Amino acid sequence: MCEGEKKKDSSSGALYCVNLALRIVVLGLAVAAAALMATASQCTIFLYYGGPLHTITYKDFGPFVYLVVASSIGAFMEAIAIFLTICKKKDGTPAKVLLPLLDAAVPVLLYSATAAAFAAGDMSYCAVGKRVGVCTTAAAGNFCNQVHIAMYVSLAAGVALLVAEIVKYWPDSGKKKEGGCGSDSDSDKSTPCHHGCHSKH
Numbered sequence: 001m002c003e004g005e006k007k008k009d010s011s012s013g014a015l016y017c018v019n020l021a022l023r024i025v026v027l028g029l030a031v032a033a034a035a036l037m038a039t040a041s042q043c044t045i046f047l048y049y050g051g052p053l054h055t056i057t058y059k060d061f062g063p064f065v066y067l068v069v070a071s072s073i074g075a076f077m078e079a080i081a082i083f084l085t086i087c088k089k090k091d092g093t094p095a096k097v098l099l100p101l102l103d104a105a106v107p108v109l110l111y112s113a114t115a116a117a118f119a120a121g122d123m124s125y126c127a128v129g130k131r132v133g134v135c136t137t138a139a140a141g142n143f144c145n146q147v148h149i150a151m152y153v154s155l156a157a158g159v160a161l162l163v164a165e166i167v168k169y170w171p172d173s174g175k176k177k178e179g180g181c182g183s184d185s186d187s188d189k190s191t192p193c194h195h196g197c198h199s200k201h
Contacts, residue, residue, distance in 0.1 A: 015167055015170055018167050019085075019164050019167045019168045020082070020085060020086070022160050022161075022163055022164035022167065023078060023081060023082050023085065023164055024082060025157075025160045026078055026106075026110075026157050026160045026161045026164060027075050027078045027079055027082065029153055029154070029156050029157035029160060030071045030072075030074050030075035030078065030110060030154070030157045031071070031072075031075045032150075032153050033067065033071045033150050033151075033153040033154035033157060034067070034068045034071035034072045034075065034150075036146055036147075036149055036150035036153060037058050037064055037067050037068050037071075037117075037146075037147060037150035037151075038058065038068045039146070040057070040058050040143050040146040040147050040150070041142060041143055041146070056123070056143065058147065061120050061123060062116075062120075063113075063116035063117050063119060063120040064117060064120065064147065066112075066113055066116050066117075067113040067114070067116065067117045067150065067151070067154060070109040070110065070112065070113035071109070071110065071113055071154060071157070073109055074105075074106045074109040074110050074113075074157075077102050077105055077106050077109075078102070078106050080098070080102060081098075081099060081102040081103065081106070084098060084099055084102075085099070103165070103168075106161065107158070107161055107162075107165070110154065110157055110158045110161060111158050113154060114151065114154045114155050114157075114158050117150075117151045117154060118151060118155075123135055123144065123147070
């Protein structure tokens with residue numbers, strides 16, 4: 001094999017590994033975002049002008065509920081995509097059909113959930129004819145902090161997913177995306193599932 005071809009194979013294998021690692025990062029961040037939002041502790045708002053007490057949870061805001069649901073579903077889909085990426089056969093029809101669908105669905109879920117959460121980030125509600133901002137009260141500090149962290153973690157998942165897609169469709173990666181990390185084409189044909197990063201010596 002020519003030296004140039006060897007370098008291309010090495011580069012393609014590295015891109016495959018980077019893409020796989022980024023997918024795992026996306027999975028972890030999506031799960032973390034959903035968990036952080038779902039476990040945000042409730043807080044009770046005391047209005048200084050004598051309004052009624054109001055107990056706030058993430059369930060009071062539709063976009064936050066959507067973030068929990070969408071991030072959970074997105075994480076599940078990404079786990080399936082990772083499995084198919086690692087264990088698919090070179091001509092595996094299920095992988096060829098499912099991966100494009102998953103790669104299209106996961107970004108839609110994560111991006112829309114993140115955008116919706118940021119749009120509702122002021123967390124306000126109506127009381128006694130006035131608009132009350134949840135995070136303007138001292139009692140809501142921990143709740144608001146955790147909600148905002150969940151939003152930024154969800155944003156990080158979206159960024160990682162975007163980078164993963166760029167790496168996946170990078171010119172050199174397309175030639176090697178069916179194989180394992182650093183494996184050559186012969187080993188791809190002989191073994192349908194590659195675990196871990198390895199190379200043939």
